[in-house]
Amino acid sequence: MKIAYGKLIKESLKARSSSYSPYSKFKVGAAVLTSGGRIFTGANIECASYSITICAERVAAAKAVSEKHRKFSAIAISSSGREFAYPCGACLQFLYEFCDDMTVFLVKSEKIFEEYKLSQLLPKQFHL
Numbered sequence: 001m002k003i004a005y006g007k008l009i010k011e012s013l014k015a016r017s018s019s020y021s022p023y024s025k026f027k028v029g030a031a032v033l034t035s036g037g038r039i040f041t042g043a044n045i046e047c048a049s050y051s052i053t054i055c056a057e058r059v060a061a062a063k064a065v066s067e068k069h070r071k072f073s074a075i076a077i078s079s080s081g082r083e084f085a086y087p088c089g090a091c092l093q094f095l096y097e098f099c100d101d102m103t104v105f106l107v108k109s110e111k112i113f114e115e116y117k118l119s120q121l122l123p124k125q126f127h128l
């Protein structure tokens, strides 16, 4: 599975270029790897009514789930800006819906990235 991670990182960088972010100018791309080995990508989509903006992670997750790929093993997230951008709490909780735990790559370039587990970024999740 390690081999797929290089591709996942590349796909997240490619997805970032599809960001629709005229208000913040902050581009984010995400690539979700499913347990079946499929990759689904997404980018952040902003709206003049700011609060209904959708994060890249949830766009990628929604694309996977709406095609019945409901189990994730990893996600790569690429953002513009010099610092690594950590996924927002809403996205972390959303990703938990589709895994027990998963690998999360924060990506600046193909060579510059950090690796976490979702459980490190959100140790306490909401459960019903």
Ligand code: THU
Binding pocket: 021, 024, 026, 028, 043, 044, 045, 046, 053, 054, 055, 056, 057, 086, 087, 088, 091
């Ligand atoms: N954004 C994401 O795409 N993912 C996150 O986890 C946090 C923030 C987007 C939303 C908005 O378009 C821009 O980054 C600035 O907040």
